[in-house]
Amino acid sequence: MRVALVTETFLPKVDGIVTRLCQTVRHLQELGDQVLVISPAGGIKEYCGAQVHGVTGFPLPLYPELKLALPRPSIQTAIEAFQPDLIHVVNPAVLGLSGVWAAKTLNLPLVASYHTHLPQYLQYYGLSSLEGVLWQLLRLVHNQAQLNLCTSTAMIAALDRHHIDHLALWQRGVDVELFHPSKADPAMREHLSQGHLDSPLLLYVGRLSAEKEIEQIKPVLAAIPNARLALVGGGPHEAELRKYFADSPTFFAGYLTGEPLAQAFAVADAFVFPSRTETLGLVLLEAMAAGCPVVAARSGGIPDIVQDGVNGYLFEPTDPAGAMTATQKLLAQPSEKEALRQNARYEAERWSWQAATQQLQSYYQAVLRAYPAPVPIAS
Template sequence: MRVVIITESYLPEVNGVANSVARIAGHLTARGHAVLVIAPRPVSLVDSADPHPVVRLRSIPMPGYSTVRLALPTRRLGRILAAFRPDVVHLASPFVLGAWGAKAAAELGLPIVAIYQTDVPGYARAYRLGLTEVVSWKVIQRLHARATMTLAPSTSTAAQLVEHGVPRVGMWGRGVDTALFHPGRRDDELRRSLAPNDEVLVGYVGRLAREKQVELLEDAAKLPGVQLVVVGDGPMRGAVQRRLGNARFLGPRRGAELARLYASLDVFVHTGPYETFCQTVQEAMASGVPVVAPAVGGPVDLVKPGQTGILVPPGDAAAFARAIAELAADERMRKEYGVAAFDAVASRTWSALGDELIGHYRAAVGAA
């Protein structure tokens, strides 16, 4: 097939949307399909080794988060689509650029597969963008109504979409690199450098941004016998560092270095309440690490309480601290949960999920 992927974010940006688009584009190319990616131009564009063409459109910074770029509206999209002649158009987390892409694709009579990935109403609330949740949902409903199908990453997100009038909703999760993220990456020397007194090592991996609410770990950072490590960067880093005085901030990590950090943890914690899937939870589970996460959104599908981790009420700092303390006090529980976590995601490879998505493409083409 010939596939155009129109995405709100792409490499070199580091986030779930950019990562999943890169994975899927690579998988499609490896399977012999022709792929074109259309994305906003980042702050600084460096040469990449993409095996497929990438068209960059002019962009502006998102208010309150300057490293996130929003593509400017352009009629050029229609000309690009007409020239490439795609069989299907994939909209990755559509909202701004995706809305223009949906319009252009619909005008050309092209089947559209829309991947809902970002909780825009939640972000609008967190960043006070001037969009109310009601208005955000109206925009989402109108945009996704153009799609041949909309794929949600979790059951709770699918239910939200249906509740707000989005038609033709299906399910498609996310893959995980089980060769990279694996319990065998555990590094005792790294652990000793981070927890020299043999503390229980608890880690957060992700952006340090307002919507992630990492400051909720303030109580957990003070637990005796616990060393909190924070991996990532973002506009809230300074504020979070001031709140989590006892934590170790390691900055962004990628590849094998990130995989060693995951596998060397005793507990993984994620605090953000706006996750439609939460890929870092899945990466931690693939690394054989039990998880503490909020009982909302994507983590509800991923984490099985009493088996692979603990779910807590979103926004409750004391509940996060209690859950971490419970796991820190019981090594046997941590090991059992870690083994079960690995088993739960071992089959969710990007290859398997990529082939599943190709099936959705074919269904969309057939429906159109």
């Protein structure tokens, strides 16, 4: 099978979507499929045997780390030369429209996947008035596809409420060999805690952006005696966060990937995640695989992963003291904390990237069999 994957983001950017795409491309290639990746240019021409066609872009004004690449004729030319069996557009917004157009003009099946809950993001950038218009645009684009994949049941429900059709669940995945409790390294704990090895260490990993609501972690930090906080990642909100946390024992660790990231998860005492906009929250699965107990908002796709009191703690995002109370409870009960760590690891072990990619492959095959009709898959 030959798959043209058109995505708004890819390497060298670091985020959960890119992690999923990299694992997907790698496993599809290993399963014998051929993949063409079309993405904003990042200096990468090939990944795991897949050709990467980079499209020149420019930094997004509200999020300079994200490149915006516009559709252009060279994309259609690249797709035609590749001769795909189907096209998969990932978070189709701007560049993805070229994939939608190519599918229509070349008479090819179209799969779309939804990874970023953009309508919820608008409120954090003063653009709430555009939410209705954005849903109309999303509906117009996604309903061109024979199949729309979501990464959590909450996102299936959200898209269904807004009359986006042909929905199915693309199961989660995590690298349970990379993210493992055995990766705990005292040197990493010393680094993240800035030399305070015996202090409770709270961890956040992800974009440093307004919609992540990272400010909510500060009162949690203040409520736990001698606690330290490490923020791993970067993003457009970093300068504001540095000012906000300046009077607290907070360390901005920058981006970590691979082994260093696995070590960070494994040495932390709690992973605190206040975001309400997650379609899934891949970092939660990575933390759980590393045996790091999680405290997260009961919102979006997070309850698909975290069972309150079983493999982590959930708090109501509207409760100002929710994250603080849950984290205090976690750290105050060592025996329960250990049970949560073990259960978190057990949960993560259920989800491999190979299984997620095999499921995707079966979706592709179903689309090819049914085309031009949509795929009647129950979510």
